[in-house]
Amino acid sequence: MRTITLIIVHCSANRAGSALRLADIDRYHRSLGWKGCGYHYVIPTDGTIETGRTEAEVGAHCKKHNRHSIGICYIGGMSADGKPADTRTDAQRTSLRKLLEALHRKYPRALIVGHRDLDPQKDCPCFNAVSEYADLQPH
Template sequence: MRPITLIIVHCSANKAGSALRMADIDRYHRSLGWIGCGYHYVIPTDGTVEPGRPEEMVGAHCKRHNRYSIGVCYIGGLSADGKPTDTRTEAQRTALRSLLEQLHRRYPNALIVGHRNLDPQKACPCFDAVREYRDLNP
């Protein structure tokens, strides 16, 4: 297994209420010539945790950090007028926390961060993941 030092939280940069699923992201990423969904997990608005790339495979979600990270993406992140905002549904909040708790147990030394913590040009995931999940960080 590859060493995991980061668990990176993303948003899909879609408007609140988007019906996007992992299969849609997978199709889009394949259209770019990728081998499939760049995230390891996708959480649609109903709170289902949908697996993307297997954890053993390097993701394609955060330049310079893919080799040693797990990428988790919730669907949403934009307000109705297209501005970055935390659009997580209650089901997404619950599912995301539960998934991060599971990943933290598997990778206890991995730091949970938002994409924006590694790329200041990004607003993703449109909330402060470090602060929200500080109880899970090493």
């Protein structure tokens, strides 16, 4: 069993309204030579929570942090003109919170962060996950 200390929120860096789904990310990640989707969960614009890697598997979503984290990716993160933006739909916001609440119950000591909090070169997930989910952070 892995020790989970981080729950990392990502965006797919696609324009708002993208129809991308987990299967598309899985195909892309396999084309890179990976064993499949690097995220544990993907949330398309309709708010469906799609399961990628099992939580028991090490992800491939954040260098130096994969061994002890769960990776969640929402589809979007770029405005229509290609700039970083919080493009989450209401359905994605609802599903992401629901998933984070469940993961927080399962891993109460895990810190919820955005990818950008671990790699300052990134804008991902294009919103402040630490402050948005402050009520779910370990005390």
